[in-house]
Amino acid sequence: MNLSKPSSYVVFSGGSACNHILDGFHKTAANDVTYLLSISDDGGSSSELLRVLGGPSVGDLRSRLIRLMDALDENSTKEMRAIKDLLSYRLPIDKNHQRVRDEWALIVEGRHSLWNDISIEKREAIRGFLTLFDFEILKRAHKRFNFCNGSIGNFFLTGARLFTGSLEAAIFLFASIIGITSVPTSVVPVINTNQTVTIAASLMNGETLVGQCEISHPSPKQPQRKNGASTPRRKRTNPIDAFSCFEDPFSTMSMTTMNDQQTTKMLNDDDNSNDNLFFSKQVDQKLDSPIDRIYYINEFGQEIYPVPNPKVVSHLSAKKTLVYSIGSLYTSLIPCLVLRGIGNAISQSQSLKHKVLLLNGTNDRETSDYTALDFINAITSALNESQRIDARRAFYQSCDDEEEEDDDDYIPEYSNSRTSSVTSTTINTPPSSYSMNSHLSTMAIGSMPGSPSHHYPPFPSNSFYPSPISAFITHMVYLDNSAIKVDVNAIEKLGIKCICMKGSTSDIGEPIYHETYFTETIEQIVNN
Template structure:
């Protein structure tokens, strides 16, 4: 590792990591940000309803944050940053909101005043392309309320090029964000990538909004779609679906406006997160190949602050990610920056439970890899089973009922009941945990629990059970953190704990970019 020119890869969400991004950018420009594309709230929800595709809100948020103003064209860059960050009003009449949008797309809005003609027409061209796609779907009545101009631009560019990464490249080129700074979607796709959560009580929440921040008008106990209706209605609660006998004024998007600070607790703790298709079935996407490449080349891995289950884990549960992190030839530091306060997803959590959740997610990533490899090696028998009329819809089962809470904190933490020991023979391993809950032949991926379906039993020795220290080497936490940190227990796992002083101007625990920068620089120069 070059201590004078380190490189970072950062798994993060959108807004939470934005205010500490300078901690990394001030050290080096060689920073790769990996962001999930599964958010279905706010302006993005309306784009998904009308146009489909990946969620680009967090990508746009990070890209605009990285626009620098230390160049000769500072006035123009600030103007472009303001344009890409601008949102149409969230209240007022629909006609007045549309009128402001038309001023922007026509090039007559004051936001264009400080932008050169060539860049103005380039940006406006993709806004026009976006508007054209909306007009083609006028019967769906796109709602411009709270709409993000940056989101509209990225969507227009993605549709024009047929590539999300091409749209990101165009945004970076126009705004002056140059390599070696990268902003990568965790999955490189033109399709939607939705997530779901299963709670400890068995309840399933579909979509990031329902998990993290339900819409202000949404029904907390919205029913799932009957499978018989799956081809006429998306299997997503609160999806604004219009039938032939409904008038246009009854279309409602409950995810368009939401509050991240609303005190609406989950009915039960989250057991696990998984990806699903539009009919609610679990899927196992491949990650963006560039993410794996960066994990094998970078020096410093950061699990950033943000929503644990909806911002961080969608990056980690992807196939090959767990193996890339645990076996990276280059990663020297794997640092978890602990949130300062709990949120709806992590109410009552301790630092040990953050570590437990990340460990289990990355072990699950490797479990999916192991299942895929095993059944690929048994392809002849598996192909025969695939053609059998006994093959049920969920015969390639999703491990939604297996817990995956192998690295819990000691009592009296309420969510976990087992202890981690360095000697696996004296602890309940993940394999034993799975066998206990599912029977001797019902390892996730075996399909043995499905009636009428026979498959080669998945060997228990292939189930990954790596310890937390394989994925996390350091825990950074605030001295006034509202999330309990049991330092001796964490360091007993082989993870070094580093306290930092938070922002002094507020009583709320909050990181500052300067403090984190100094901490990272000390780590880079240390001999540990």
């Protein structure tokens, strides 16, 4: 009699790429699948929500929840299909803005044909959050929200988050509406926050790209460089204006110096306010230089170290199989891995028996000319960076503890001290990675006037030892028709078992994963 626990999966994934193989997970012996998604996307419909309302990006969360309706296939009634059509609907992109706003009015007022097959109680439940969203947009009418290409599902999630004050509560409401709460499948944001989350990429040539869209899908409006190179880095904020809420929004020409005609033109130009609203995922411009690392930044451009959603660590400590999904390596996967506690949670998990990397079938703008080894090294480096951040924090904490012990026995002699008085409050924050901005860093974290400057000793190199690659990845699945070079011998010497599966071909001739073959492959791994 087999008393072993059934298979369970925790999947680090992005948006549309993982959606393609979603059925493969749910055709296995178990439906216990948790999808961990980043919330840093700042392109498309999400970018307009971020510009006007702020908050976390919900586009990938909405996309995954809608896709799960098909994968779980438990609610195929006429009404559930209508709800799916409504929450996956996008407002037109090819009409003038006024006509788009008119269609939005039909939806929010409950008069659009999309409501026809939805019962009155569910209609009013959904419409309640849409009207709240609309109210918040009206309160910010001066920002002129652009409804073009807007996702109704994104609007619902945003309205629910604003009403409850919780991103996870909004996800729960969305999942309840579409009927996927009765199975052990869940969608979890890697960071549980109501704030906007921004990532940046440091290139090996020293250049910095800010925001997911600029890294992976630059706006077609931005000028292109010669030889198909990437768009130029956006201009950094002048330090004089860094902390001012009245910073000049038009660079060299302020509203007070513009004549009425110029002002009207600027305010009526819908596209001027948000270059990230329209972009192409098929952009093939190469970056000027390979990406060195991905990190999180605050509104002042300083590196920060977010804490992951506690549920993420909980799932990594309970599930049996970890999967690094296909998708954008540096903007979908790695933002999940560099968070504090993630590296340790994966390497020290007692439940994870298999840690599987699904290798992409092709490279994209972020990974031009990458081999399979490059993917493995990038993931390992990100997880070791997560562990290093934890080690640094523990080191700085130990310094504080030692200082507190010394303070217990220390009686200040104010007559002989150059610092006659200090406050008892110390801001317990590690130094910023931007050494040239050390003084601005102190200002940005809100240091109290009169508080002492805390000088931490340098972090000793012998306080952290990177984990081996095999601590993070045990298996790698790749396609037999993969366009990415795979050196099986070199990879298996690292302690990773390589598994080749039969690939399929997309409509444009690119190698892709086939759901049936993927199910067979993943079951082969977890059952051995």
